[in-house]
Amino acid sequence: MLLPLPDHRRAGDAVGRDDRSGTHRSDVVAGEHVAAAAHDARRLTAARRTGGLPVTTIAIWSNWPSTPTDFGAALPDDTLVLIKDENDLARAAAAEVAFCGISLDRVRKLLAATPQLRWFHTPAAGVDRLLDIPDFRARGIALTNNSGSYDIQIAEHVLAFVLAASKRLHLYRDQQARREWKDLEHDELRDQTLVVFGAGSIGGEVVRLAAAIGMRVIAVRRRPGPVPGARKVVTPDALGAAAAEADYLVVAAPLTPATRGAISREVIARMKKTAWIVNIARGPIIDEGALVDALRDGKLGGAGLDTFAREPLPADSPLWSLPNVVVTPHASNSSPRVRQRTLALFLENLRRFKAGEPLLNRVDFEAGY
Numbered sequence: 001m002l003l004p005l006p007d008h009r010r011a012g013d014a015v016g017r018d019d020r021s022g023t024h025r026s027d028v029v030a031g032e033h034v035a036a037a038a039h040d041a042r043r044l045t046a047a048r049r050t051g052g053l054p055v056t057t058i059a060i061w062s063n064w065p066s067t068p069t070d071f072g073a074a075l076p077d078d079t080l081v082l083i084k085d086e087n088d089l090a091r092a093a094a095a096e097v098a099f100c101g102i103s104l105d106r107v108r109k110l111l112a113a114t115p116q117l118r119w120f121h122t123p124a125a126g127v128d129r130l131l132d133i134p135d136f137r138a139r140g141i142a143l144t145n146n147s148g149s150y151d152i153q154i155a156e157h158v159l160a161f162v163l164a165a166s167k168r169l170h171l172y173r174d175q176q177a178r179r180e181w182k183d184l185e186h187d188e189l190r191d192q193t194l195v196v197f198g199a200g201s202i203g204g205e206v207v208r209l210a211a212a213i214g215m216r217v218i219a220v221r222r223r224p225g226p227v228p229g230a231r232k233v234v235t236p237d238a239l240g241a242a243a244a245e246a247d248y249l250v251v252a253a254p255l256t257p258a259t260r261g262a263i264s265r266e267v268i269a270r271m272k273k274t275a276w277i278v279n280i281a282r283g284p285i286i287d288e289g290a291l292v293d294a295l296r297d298g299k300l301g302g303a304g305l306d307t308f309a310r311e312p313l314p315a316d317s318p319l320w321s322l323p324n325v326v327v328t329p330h331a332s333n334s335s336p337r338v339r340q341r342t343l344a345l346f347l348e349n350l351r352r353f354k355a356g357e358p359l360l361n362r363v364d365f366e367a368g369y
Helices: 041-049 067-074 086-092 104-113 134-139 151-166 169-177 201-212 236-245 265-269 288-296 338-355
Strands: 011-014 057-061 079-082 097-100 119-121 142-144 193-197 216-220 232-234 248-251 276-279 302-305 325-327 358-360
Touching: 057 104, 067 338, 079 086, 086 104, 097 104, 097 338, 104 134, 119 338, 142 358, 151 169, 151 201, 151 248, 151 276, 151 302, 151 325, 193 201, 193 236, 201 216, 216 236, 232 236, 236 265, 265 288, 288 302, 338 358
Parallel strands: 057 079, 057 097, 097 119, 119 142, 193 216, 193 248, 216 232, 248 276, 276 302, 302 325
Antiparallel strands: 011 358
């Protein structure tokens, strides 16, 4: 049995077999939760055998863990084309559906090899790399991402950064290496202010966890409206003012033209000297040079960074050696449960695709996510 589907925040256009126009379905409610439907692999198989769902050819080119095993077990009646390298692409010509990562080279080659493709799913949450590939819009191919499958582990990663910073665990680790026994001053998180820039699927879970331990949470988001757990919600034009209040500024926004460089030198200059910045989104959202300067000059308390302007982080980056920086290698999405959540999402969307219903997590190319 698959785990329940996560709360995927946005349903997109219908792209099923009976709706080839790609017309927008404005009556779809954003934030629709589909766990109650319990569309697991056995239900899908039963529907096919009774003629409820047609067989679909699915091209799979991904390093996602156990992809062949998981898909083969869940979709025994569909035609799966497992691609290991370019030599296998010719077999994918009839594919209507693709499951593929965000390697630009792979994506371009797969799109070129699949003239009948109508829906492309990536097991990544961020799709900024794919937005400029013209085939998606020119051919009307629906693009969906894995939003909602990473909320739990990434939000916990954020909380780990925040807890470690407040209890100086990074400094105690340094002292341990030196065999040095010395007390350090700690902070309590209750009533401290945590600002979340980007209160979508992942950011919303960060808000919930921070509020649960008594933090005062400010959410910064493009769309107006309340965010559960946030005491205040502001729009991005108030980011600087919100950052000035922050004890912790968490970057959880997608990388778009509007968010690139949003955590600018000016925003950083407004922050408290004791404040920390945590980034689990995309490196280019932060002016990395300004961040390094502030950390070196004692104008920021520290940073917990999982994403960077260049990845892997270059060996000569000063971020490696600054004592008030904790680096993780873009690994905040790691969890043994993500495979089940990803498969559950894909299976539900496959059912929707076949039924001509709106897909969950359809990317809005204008918004950039």
